[in-house]
Amino acid sequence: MEQEASSNRPPGSIRKPILLSLVLVAALAAVIVSIFFLREGKSTKAAREAYNLVFISIDTVRDDALQLYNPNGAPTPSLNRISENGYVFTDVIAQVPFTLPSHCTMLTGTYPMKHLVQENIKARLPDKALTLAELLKQNGHQTAGFIGSIVLAASVGISQGFDQYDDVFTLSDIKFADLGGVQKTADEVYQSFRRWFDKKPPGKFFAFVHFYDAHIPYEPPPEFIPKTITREGMYKGELQYIDSVIGKLYDGLAQQGIWENTILVITGDHGEMLGEHGEYGHGYFVYQPAVRVPLVIQLPKRVEKTVIKGPVQLVDISSGLPLVCSTTLRRKAGRTSPSVSRKVKRWSPSAGDRG
Numbered sequence: 001m002e003q004e005a006s007s008n009r010p011p012g013s014i015r016k017p018i019l020l021s022l023v024l025v026a027a028l029a030a031v032i033v034s035i036f037f038l039r040e041g042k043s044t045k046a047a048r049e050a051y052n053l054v055f056i057s058i059d060t061v062r063d064d065a066l067q068l069y070n071p072n073g074a075p076t077p078s079l080n081r082i083s084e085n086g087y088v089f090t091d092v093i094a095q096v097p098f099t100l101p102s103h104c105t106m107l108t109g110t111y112p113m114k115h116l117v118q119e120n121i122k123a124r125l126p127d128k129a130l131t132l133a134e135l136l137k138q139n140g141h142q143t144a145g146f147i148g149s150i151v152l153a154a155s156v157g158i159s160q161g162f163d164q165y166d167d168v169f170t171l172s173d174i175k176f177a178d179l180g181g182v183q184k185t186a187d188e189v190y191q192s193f194r195r196w197f198d199k200k201p202p203g204k205f206f207a208f209v210h211f212y213d214a215h216i217p218y219e220p221p222p223e224f225i226p227k228t229i230t231r232e233g234m235y236k237g238e239l240q241y242i243d244s245v246i247g248k249l250y251d252g253l254a255q256q257g258i259w260e261n262t263i264l265v266i267t268g269d270h271g272e273m274l275g276e277h278g279e280y281g282h283g284y285f286v287y288q289p290a291v292r293v294p295l296v297i298q299l300p301k302r303v304e305k306t307v308i309k310g311p312v313q314l315v316d317i318s319s320g321l322p323l324v325c326s327t328t329l330r331r332k333a334g335r336t337s338p339s340v341s342r343k344v345k346r347w348s349p350s351a352g353d354r355g
């Protein structure tokens with residue numbers, strides 16, 4: 001059943017959805033921490049545990065191109081299924097419609113003016129930047145990244161904090177003569193992730209998985225090519241393909257019982273204009289199709305599908321997750337069960353200085 005966190009309730013009935021609505025206008029960090037700890041409570045076993053984190057970034061995904069957000073979107077049976085037990089955010093804004101700057105924002109919790117990565121080609125994330133991977137690695141998680149585009153190669157600094165980072169590309173991965181043209185398929189990225197996952201030692205982990213197929217060129221596998229070939233149809237075919245791989249990943253880990261102690265985040269770095277306002281691709285303008293992205297979060301203890309309508313920003317994702325995943329960070333923050341945004345600022349990577 002679908003719930004809406006912003007729904008009205010009788011006066012005096014202060015329940016968790018009401019508490020959620022109070023923080024919707026605050027940072028997404030507060031929302032993530034709140035939905036976890038308000039739901040679990042201070043003294044529960046869950047509040048004392050550490051959790052794995054699987055973070056999936058779908059490159060070039062505008063929210064309304066997905067059936068999850070729009071009946072006319074690409075069929076997304078996997079996302080629909082996963083969201084039945086999670087939180088779906090319906091108003092999520094990326095800070096910049098470029099792959100590398102947006103991922104730097106996503107993984108550092110800082111704006112481009114702070115992390116200084118404002119384009120794809122010549123920029124490099126400074127070593128002094130504190131990433132989600134570094135935070136979790138320093139506090140006991142194994143960390144690994146699997147990318148679909150050379151734009152996110154380790155050489156640009158975004159791999160800092162990862163114990164393992166698969167950015168190996170071969171000549172067959174070159175689709176056209178441009179940095180963005182060097183890419184792997186979602187299946188290849190998933191297989192790389194599984195090779196790591198199946199051999200990794202026991203212990204908590206953070207896996208970052210990046211699917212790049214929806215970026216140009218739109219060349220979905222044959223079974224996802226629409227009967228009538230159009231630019232938009234081929235784009236949606238790529239999204240449908242990615243959704244199928246996400247389903248494979250999700251079900252594969254479900255067989256291992258992973259989701260009982262793992263947080264799953266699925267989002268995107270930016271959208272795609274598809275000809276609106278005269279732009280194909282993304283990167284020139286910041287119209288809604290270029291910056292609106294999906295966000296689905298599934299927590300270890302499943303909930304009925306909960307739709308959260310308040311506006312949130314991509315920059316806040318990595319601020320909320322470390323505290324939820326790491327008991328060590330919770331202790332450092334001096335809280336065993338932080339539940340309001342002002343407490344989040346104590347330990348946030350940005351610490352109130354995210355530029």
Ligand SMILES: [Zn+2]
Pocket residue numbers: 059060098099100269270
């Ligand atoms: Zn991108």
